[in-house]
Amino acid sequence: MIKHLPLFLFLGCTHLQAQxxxxxxxxxxxxxxxxxxxxxxxxxxxNNGINVGAEYLWKExxxxxxxxxxxxxxxxxxxxxxxxxxxxxxxxQTNTGLFTNYGLTWRRTNHKGKQISVExxxxxxxxxxxxxxxxxxxxxxxxxxxxGRGYYSPxxxxxxxxxxxxxxxxxxxxxxxxxxxxxxNAGSLPxxxxxxxxxxxxxxxx
Amino acid sequence: xxxxTLNLMKPLLLxxxxxxxxxxxxxxxxxxxxETFFVRHENADMPAYVHGNATxxxxxxxxxxxxxxxxxxxxxxxxxETIEEKYAVVYFDQRGSGVSQGKYLEKEVTxxxxxxxxxxxxxxxxxxxxxxxxxxLMGHSWGGTLGTATLLKDQxxxxxxIDVDGAHDxxxxxxxxxxxxxxxANEQIALGNSLDYWETVLQLTDSVSPSYDQDNFFDLNRExxxxxxxxxxxxxxxxxxxxxxxxxxxNVFMALWNSGQILKILTNNGLWExxxxxxxxxxxxxxxxxxxxxxxxxxxxKFAEEALANxxxxxxxxxxxxxxxxxxxASEKELFAEKILEFIDRIK
Numbered sequence: 001m002i003k004h005l006p007l008f009l010f011l012g013c014t015h016l017q018a019q020x021x022x023x024x025x026x027x028x029x030x031x032x033x034x035x036x037x038x039x040x041x042x043x044x045x046x047n048n049g050i051n052v053g054a055e056y057l058w059k060e061x062x063x064x065x066x067x068x069x070x071x072x073x074x075x076x077x078x079x080x081x082x083x084x085x086x087x088x089x090x091x092x093q094t095n096t097g098l099f100t101n102y103g104l105t106w107r108r109t110n111h112k113g114k115q116i117s118v119e120x121x122x123x124x125x126x127x128x129x130x131x132x133x134x135x136x137x138x139x140x141x142x143x144x145x146x147x148g149r150g151y152y153s154p155x156x157x158x159x160x161x162x163x164x165x166x167x168x169x170x171x172x173x174x175x176x177x178x179x180x181x182x183x184x185n186a187g188s189l190p191x192x193x194x195x196x197x198x199x200x201x202x203x204x205x206x
Numbered sequence: 207x208x209x210x211t212l213n214l215m216k217p218l219l220l221x222x223x224x225x226x227x228x229x230x231x232x233x234x235x236x237x238x239x240x241e242t243f244f245v246r247h248e249n250a251d252m253p254a255y256v257h258g259n260a261t262x263x264x265x266x267x268x269x270x271x272x273x274x275x276x277x278x279x280x281x282x283x284x285x286x287e288t289i290e291e292k293y294a295v296v297y298f299d300q301r302g303s304g305v306s307q308g309k310y311l312e313k314e315v316t317x318x319x320x321x322x323x324x325x326x327x328x329x330x331x332x333x334x335x336x337x338x339x340x341x342x343l344m345g346h347s348w349g350g351t352l353g354t355a356t357l358l359k360d361q362x363x364x365x366x367x368i369d370v371d372g373a374h375d376x377x378x379x380x381x382x383x384x385x386x387x388x389x390x391a392n393e394q395i396a397l398g399n400s401l402d403y404w405e406t407v408l409q410l411t412d413s414v415s416p417s418y419d420q421d422n423f424f425d426l427n428r429e430x431x432x433x434x435x436x437x438x439x440x441x442x443x444x445x446x447x448x449x450x451x452x453x454x455x456x457n458v459f460m461a462l463w464n465s466g467q468i469l470k471i472l473t474n475n476g477l478w479e480x481x482x483x484x485x486x487x488x489x490x491x492x493x494x495x496x497x498x499x500x501x502x503x504x505x506x507x508k509f510a511e512e513a514l515a516n517x518x519x520x521x522x523x524x525x526x527x528x529x530x531x532x533x534x535x536a537s538e539k540e541l542f543a544e545k546i547l548e549f550i551d552r553i554k
Contacts, residue, residue, distance in 0.1 A: 136326035
């Protein structure tokens with residue numbers, strides 16, 4: 001095994017030499033660097049809703065792998081993103097809420113346009129909306145207008161997608177989203193949701 | 207560009223339209239109520255689901271077991287077709303249970319506070335449906351603890367009390383588990399039923415600490431559920447069949463998470479070590495119906511007998527369901543509903 005080590009190292013170095021990493025030249029205008037997204041957000045069984053958002057391209061690196069069959073470009077992006085969404089349980093509306101969150105997305109896109117994303121949103125807020133609510137203070141009972149509560153709600157989404165070059169909808173994605181609502185009751189509430197949607201942009205056509 | 211944006215917006219508009227449609231569907235005929243409202247009390251928002259016939263303005267408030275059960279567990283097909291046909295039933299997600307939400311500290315969560323939550327619910331019902339509304343309180347298992355605590359705070363709000371396999375003395379349950387598990391195990395061994403299983407129950411009762419130990423308490427509690435399953439298998443009691451719609455009504459993950467949290471909090475705050483209302487049962491003077499499953503291992507029927515002996519009301523009755531364990535409303539459903547209706551008919 002050890003006698004073959006120089007060979008492995010040689011092949012490894014050759015392989016590394018065959019990769020070029022370069023900072024991609026990024027578009028200048030805000031719209032050209034921004035993609036929008038809209039899609040389903042919920043857990044299908046109980047809570048269902050929508051999520052819309054925007055992703056602003058912050059940094060991008062492309063790595064070109066030289067292969068016999070042709071070069072393969074792998075792109076890594078860091079995007080600043082923001083989301084706004086709403087979900088409800090249609091059955092009795094006891095779990096209705098609006099949420100918004102902001103953070104950073106890392107995305108890897110391979111030469112076939114397949115994508116893996118990790119989206120971390122440390123700044124998140126969830127506002128629940130309750131149906132008819134009465135507040136009791138001693139013997140007083142008062143109806144509450146727009147009852148609900150606000151919670152700090154950071155989230156993490158992990159998912160995959162597909163770039164659709166040349167299409168109006170420039171990509172589709174499927175994420176599993178983990179979020180926490182806190183302080184919720186006497187602690188925190190973990191929530192798992194699914195996201196499926198499409199990305200689009202308003203880039204100027206060249 | 208505008209057309210493109212419009213095309214993109216179409217699916218979103220459809221979803222928004224669906225939101226509006228569903229949020230407007232509320233059947234609120236007085237003889238067929240189907241309403242959900244929240245009670246906000248001491249930093250908690252707790253949903254009450256009101257279903258049934260409120261023409262006589264009689265409301266049966268159901269306090270679930272647990273702690274941490276779900277209010278709508280009790281909305282079985284039998285409840286819908288019998289009790290709700292005649293009276294309105296209020297299913298309630300207690301503080302920290304089901305889809306209740308809020309913001310409060312662990313140390314603030316006591317049986318006392320939760321009893322005040324129930325009284326707050328009673329006030330909201332009277333505010334919403336009229337001061338002449340008549341309330342009957344029913345508590346199952348832990349709901350029996352909470353119901354008793356509520357009545358000891360203010361029983362004037364209620365015209366009757368239905369205590370179903372209720373635990374008015376959580377503090378005494380540990381020792382009663384040891385005694386009752388051993389008794390039932392010996393009875394079953396004498397009958398020649400599932401000898402191997404009941405031997406393990408005897409081994410458990412021999413191995414636990416003779417004074418309260420939290421881990422041992424939950425070992426015995428879990429064993430009580432398993433033992434009832436064994437009794438079902440041996441055709442000693444009927445199988446529980448809830449026929450509820452929990453999967454539809456609740457995000458089960460969320461509700462189970464909440465359930466675990468509130469059980470932990472109340473346990474840490476001394477529910478099973480310190481709370482006992484036996485000495486104060488004599489203060490309850492409203493008509494009371496006490497129901498127990500003859501083979502209840504989770505809250506042994508000794509507590510029902512104790513309730514009958516100590517409740518101060520002159521109008522009190524104990525019903526023993528021969529083919530039931532801890533939940534007669536799910537194992538002898540028709541008989542259960544019949545007895546509830548008889549009781550309310552009589553006291554109204």
